[in-house]
Amino acid sequence: xxxxxxxxxxxxxxxxxxxxxxxxxxxxxxxxxxxxxxxxxxxxxxxxxxxxxxxxxxxxxxxxxxxxxxxxxxxxxxxxxxxxxxxxxxxxxxxxxxxxxxxxxxxxxxxxxxxxxxxxxxxxxxxxxxxxxxxxxxxxxxxxxxxxxxxxxxxxxxxxxxxxxxxxxxxxxxxxxxxxxxxxxxxxxxxxxxxxxxxxxxxxxxxxxxxxxxxxxxxxxxxxxxxxxxxxxxxxxxxxxxxxxxxxxxxxxxxxxxxxxxxxxxxxxxxxxxxxxxxxxxxxxxxxxxxxxxxxxxxxxxxxxxxxxxxxxxxxxxxxxxxxxxxxxxxxxx
Amino acid sequence: xxxxxxxxxxxxxxxxxxxxxxxxxxxxxxxxxxxxxxxxxxxxxxxxxxxxxxxxxxxxxxxxxxxxxxxxxxxxxxxxxxxxxxxxxxxxxxxxxxxxxxxxxxxxxxxxxxxxxxxxxxxxxxxxxxxxxxxxxxxxxxxxxxxxxxxxxxxxxxxxxxxxxxxxxxxxxxxxxxxxxxxxxxxxxxxxxxxxxxxxxxxxxxxxxxxxxxxxxxxxxxxxxxxxxxxxxxxxxxxxxxxxxxxxxxxxxxxxxxxxxxxxxxxxxxxxxxxxxxxxxxxxxxxxxxxxxxxxxxxxxxxxxxxxxxxxxxxxxxxxxxxxxxxxxxxxxxxxxxxxxxxxxxxxxxxxxxxxxxxxxxxxxxxxxxxxxxxxxxxxxxxxxxxxxxxxxxxxxxxxxxxxxxxxxxxxxxxxxxxxxxxxxxxxxxx
Amino acid sequence: xxxxxxxxxxxxxxxxxxxxxxxxxxxxxxxxxxxxxxxxxxxxxxxxxxxxxxxxxxxxxxxxxxxxxxxxxxxxxxxxxxxxxxxxxxxxxxxxxxxxxxxxxxxxxxxxxxxxxxxxxxxxxxxxxxxxxxxxxxxxxxxxxxxxxxxxxxxxxxxxxxxxxxxxxxxxxxxxxxxxx
Ligand code: NA
Ligand code: NA
Numbered sequence: 001x002x003x004x005x006x007x008x009x010x011x012x013x014x015x016x017x018x019x020x021x022x023x024x025x026x027x028x029x030x031x032x033x034x035x036x037x038x039x040x041x042x043x044x045x046x047x048x049x050x051x052x053x054x055x056x057x058x059x060x061x062x063x064x065x066x067x068x069x070x071x072x073x074x075x076x077x078x079x080x081x082x083x084x085x086x087x088x089x090x091x092x093x094x095x096x097x098x099x100x101x102x103x104x105x106x107x108x109x110x111x112x113x114x115x116x117x118x119x120x121x122x123x124x125x126x127x128x129x130x131x132x133x134x135x136x137x138x139x140x141x142x143x144x145x146x147x148x149x150x151x152x153x154x155x156x157x158x159x160x161x162x163x164x165x166x167x168x169x170x171x172x173x174x175x176x177x178x179x180x181x182x183x184x185x186x187x188x189x190x191x192x193x194x195x196x197x198x199x200x201x202x203x204x205x206x207x208x209x210x211x212x213x214x215x216x217x218x219x220x221x222x223x224x225x226x227x228x229x230x231x232x233x234x235x236x237x238x239x240x241x242x243x244x245x246x247x248x249x250x251x252x253x254x255x256x257x258x259x260x261x262x263x264x265x266x267x268x269x270x271x272x273x274x275x276x277x278x279x280x281x282x283x284x285x286x287x288x289x290x291x292x293x294x295x296x297x298x299x300x301x302x303x304x305x306x307x308x309x310x311x312x313x314x315x316x317x318x319x320x321x322x323x324x325x326x327x328x329x330x331x332x333x334x
Numbered sequence: 335x336x337x338x339x340x341x342x343x344x345x346x347x348x349x350x351x352x353x354x355x356x357x358x359x360x361x362x363x364x365x366x367x368x369x370x371x372x373x374x375x376x377x378x379x380x381x382x383x384x385x386x387x388x389x390x391x392x393x394x395x396x397x398x399x400x401x402x403x404x405x406x407x408x409x410x411x412x413x414x415x416x417x418x419x420x421x422x423x424x425x426x427x428x429x430x431x432x433x434x435x436x437x438x439x440x441x442x443x444x445x446x447x448x449x450x451x452x453x454x455x456x457x458x459x460x461x462x463x464x465x466x467x468x469x470x471x472x473x474x475x476x477x478x479x480x481x482x483x484x485x486x487x488x489x490x491x492x493x494x495x496x497x498x499x500x501x502x503x504x505x506x507x508x509x510x511x512x513x514x515x516x517x518x519x520x521x522x523x524x525x526x527x528x529x530x531x532x533x534x535x536x537x538x539x540x541x542x543x544x545x546x547x548x549x550x551x552x553x554x555x556x557x558x559x560x561x562x563x564x565x566x567x568x569x570x571x572x573x574x575x576x577x578x579x580x581x582x583x584x585x586x587x588x589x590x591x592x593x594x595x596x597x598x599x600x601x602x603x604x605x606x607x608x609x610x611x612x613x614x615x616x617x618x619x620x621x622x623x624x625x626x627x628x629x630x631x632x633x634x635x636x637x638x639x640x641x642x643x644x645x646x647x648x649x650x651x652x653x654x655x656x657x658x659x660x661x662x663x664x665x666x667x668x669x670x671x672x673x674x675x676x677x678x679x680x681x682x683x684x685x686x687x688x689x690x691x692x693x694x695x696x697x698x699x700x701x702x703x704x705x706x707x708x709x710x711x712x713x714x715x716x717x718x719x720x721x722x723x724x725x726x727x728x729x730x731x732x733x734x735x736x737x738x739x740x741x742x743x744x745x746x747x748x749x750x751x752x753x754x755x756x757x758x759x760x761x762x763x764x765x
Numbered sequence: 766x767x768x769x770x771x772x773x774x775x776x777x778x779x780x781x782x783x784x785x786x787x788x789x790x791x792x793x794x795x796x797x798x799x800x801x802x803x804x805x806x807x808x809x810x811x812x813x814x815x816x817x818x819x820x821x822x823x824x825x826x827x828x829x830x831x832x833x834x835x836x837x838x839x840x841x842x843x844x845x846x847x848x849x850x851x852x853x854x855x856x857x858x859x860x861x862x863x864x865x866x867x868x869x870x871x872x873x874x875x876x877x878x879x880x881x882x883x884x885x886x887x888x889x890x891x892x893x894x895x896x897x898x899x900x901x902x903x904x905x906x907x908x909x910x911x912x913x914x915x916x917x918x919x920x921x922x923x924x925x926x927x928x929x930x931x932x933x934x935x936x937x938x939x940x941x942x943x944x945x946x
Binding site: 386392614731 | 784787789791792794795796798799801802806819820823824826827828830831833834835837839840841842843844845846847848850855858865866867869870873874876877878880881882904905908
């Protein structure tokens with residue numbers, strides 16, 4: 001008889017977090033079926049391990065064999081993990097997947113995780129994340145000045161460059177804080193997940209996204225555990241991770257479309273807005289500046305930034321004559 | 335099964351009288367190491383870290399600090415005795431005042447540890463000094479302090495919103511009437527009880543020779559400053575000046591300012607208040623850490639899967655399902671903490687409820703009411719431990735156990751009313 | 766016996782020191798939160814570094830408060846029977862409990878908490894948010910430090926129990942959080 005394996009997976013999300021949590025369940029089911037029960041995955045959600053942002057450390061130390069999370073959460077520990085989730089004004093989901101699988105992205109990601117005894121794989125995409133809920137309309141750069149916004153991470157730094165005050169608010173108090181104007185704006189994910197927090201009831205302006213055009217989650221695997229698996233099970237893992245990622249992208253598209261239809265119908269107060277061009281330009285410049293700073297930090301960061309920039313340029317040129325051209329055509333005939 | 339045996343052992347060990355926090359931790363250690371090995375405890379630093387980064391819990395030390403300063407400067411006593419005086423010769427005035435102050439605190443925090451301990455500091459000494467029955471006094475405080483869970487903002491409602499995918503705002507709105515009804519019922523209970531047993535809650539003595547009118551005037555004047563402080567705390571949330579957690583800091587600093595105005599301020603007083611705060615805070619958090627070790631061992635030894643299995647055996651008919659689900663949650667609430675119930679049990683019940691056409695908002699409020707009760711039920715109700723931690727030695731654990739009984743019954747009564755007459759509470763039981 | 770008294774008093778001193786640090790952190794924390802509210806509301810100025818300092822201080826309050834409360838008998842007990850027992854019985858409960866519960870539990874948290882903090886130090890971990898605090902290892906190392914002091918306070922509980930057994934001390938004097946109200 002062949003050996004059977006059970007991998008323990010820690011995910012950053014709660015047990016029934018929609019879309020994200022479905023991705024790990026989907027992965028676990030596929031692995032078990034494809035391996036005819038030789039490989040099982042036991043999922044522990046955040047309510048069990050209580051360490052949503054401890055997934056990196058726990059997988060690294062071998063307390064868990066695998067994790068499901070997002071690479072940019074580890075920016076404070078390993079700065080170059082920042083680049084493997086989504087970057088402001090960066091690639092869209094299709095372009096970024098192409099970069100991962102065909103443009104050298106995977107190799108760079110493994111290089112960053114290797115010293116930490118882990119492998120990282122793409123783990124599902126949310127698509128373009130919305131730019132956030134605002135209680136007042138943003139008409140010019142002046143309106144952003146001193147605006148208090150819950151916006152973490154690198155995107156928060158970009159916002160800070162154009163005058164926003166990034167503010168920490170405990171997730172449990174976000175709703176009350178926004179409702180009472182303790183803060184002016186909240187960035188979360190997209191319609192499907194934002195709807196659950198009820199922001200549509202208290203904020204009228206829903207801004208389109210620019211800061212996370214293609215948020216990619218990740219599967220983390222402890223390297224020793226990976227090496228213990230026979231080659232066929234490794235291949236099954238690879239395929240299951242890749243299909244789970246693809247499924248999440250289409251699931252996100254579907255769930256967001258449904259949720260958006262819902263918001264439009266039940267909350268006619270909600271207006272979709274785009275930041276004016278001068279704000280985008282200022283943020284674009286701020287982003288360039290911060291990226292330059294990051295690239296100057298170390299040689300590896302410089303290589304990653306360069307690889308992403310070059311790939312974006314090349315693939316965007318094609319996106320422009322294909323996807324964009326098609327959408328423009330549709331605009332004209334409708 | 336290990337988890338179930340562990341509960342039994344913990345219960346026995348608690349009775350021995352070793353500190354609760356370390357009994358939880360120690361029992362967890364034996365079962366954990368025996369079942370899974372030492373390395374299970376490598377998860378502990380992460381769990382402690384999650385308490386450290388849970389900034390909502392910052393309300394605990396901050397509210398305790400406010401309570402201690404109000405107590406040390408005698409402003410708390412002044413607030414409650416004056417409020418009690420407004421009731422004139424009516425017995426039970428202090429208890430009703432406690433419930434009303436507790437309701438105000440409940441509206442500014444969703445953390446039970448914060449409100450129970452603060453209420454224990456503010457009103458227990460006053461009630462005891464005026465000859466209140468120990469059971470009535472402690473029961474009232476636990477009942478009033480636990481209101482924080484149903485009166486918005488509330489942690490339970492936020493977690494349920496997340497687990498059930500309901501907008502937090504809808505839940506907050508739906509919880510208002512049940513909360514107000516519960517507060518009203520508490521007050522009615524005190525009025526009825528003291529009518530038959532006036533000796534359990536003696537009325538405030540007459541303020542030497544003042545006319546009733548003058549007395550009321552004096553009482554109102556004395557109430558204003560400390561009450562204003564609590565209103566400021568609450569107001570700062572409504573005005574958007576502070577988040578609920580931050581408002582507790584305004585309360586603490588405000589209490590010190592009041593002390594200054596009343597010439598009660600000294601650096602020694604602040605330092606002593608800080609010492610008391612640290613001790614009580616440490617007592618509360620040690621229990622949280624002991625309990626997190628306990629629930630870690632419970633779930634990593636398969637306890638969560640066992641619970642899941644039990645849940646799947648519930649009947650598939652609407653009223654049978656509702657009643658049994660409520661009973662199971664009530665019983666589990668005796669042993670397991672509400673976060674675990676919300677994350678393990680509720681997700682299993684939710685799809686069944688949805689399939690039965692049950693209104694999820696109504697269902698969520700039922701669960702929230704039910705989980706609130708778990709803070710009060712012996713042996714593991716945290717409110718009981720917290721209040722015991724700040725009680726004088728003359729108040730024994732058994733007094734508190736007996737004291738909360740009527741309040742548990744009232745909560746169950748309101749729960750039953752919401753089940754039977756949802757329309758009274760502005761809801762409907764199905765879509 | 767004499768050395769036990771000396772040891773007992775020496776250990777108590779360490780817990781009191783923890784308490785002193787926690788008290789200072791408590792006052793600083795209240796001030797810190799108040800300052801952040803005023804800065805945001807009045808001056809429309811937010812510092813994530815200052816916001817993170819809030820939970821750093823709050824962690825110090827309870828982590829270092831735990832050994833202090835242990836020394837001052839501030840941790841709540843279920844006293845259904847305990848209140849009625851003699852000092853000798855109480856001393857036995859405290860002696861055994863300290864040795865089989867407090868010290869081993871603290872040891873495990875020290876052991877794994879140490880790894881936890883060291884790992885953070887090795888990676889140079891800091892906040893990932895704009896303007897957040899660097900050197901996360903400092904606050905993480907409060908976990909093992911707290912465990913060491915809790916173990917010391919547990920040992921102290923044992924030495925105190927021995928003094929009570931010998932008849933030289935009693936449990937009568939309540940100086941803990943119990944009796945605060
Ligand atoms: Na986001
Ligand atoms: Na509340």
